[in-house]
Amino acid sequence: MRFVFFGFGDPETALELIDEQILSYEDQLENRELNKERWQSKDVFVNQVAELGIEMNRMFLTWLLSSRNKIQAALPVKTEAD
Numbered sequence: 001m002r003f004v005f006f007g008f009g010d011p012e013t014a015l016e017l018i019d020e021q022i023l024s025y026e027d028q029l030e031n032r033e034l035n036k037e038r039w040q041s042k043d044v045f046v047n048q049v050a051e052l053g054i055e056m057n058r059m060f061l062t063w064l065l066s067s068r069n070k071i072q073a074a075l076p077v078k079t080e081a082d
Contacts, residue, residue, distance in 0.1 A: 003067075011075055018068045025061040032057060 006014035032054045039050040 006071075010082060015068060015071060018064055018071070020066050022061065022068065025057055025064060029054065029057045043050060 006017075032050070036050065036054065037046055042050075
């Protein structure tokens with residue numbers, strides 16, 4: 001929800017916040033994937049929820065990276081005079 005309000009502020013600050021979220025989701029994904037083998041020994045329900053967590057994490061990470069690229073591309077090009 002806060003993402004909507006980025007348009008009212010400084011785009012550079014928005015990119016910094018997005019970068020923080022990207023790092024957080026990358027760490028979470030790494031941890032979830034490391035724990036995946038442990039989840040394999042659980043029942044099918046635990047396994048499915050674990051898979052959902054991994055897939056949702058990947059989805060959010062993909063969306064954040066895409067959003068960051070689009071925001072970066074929309075910024076005015078800075079010159080030496082800026």
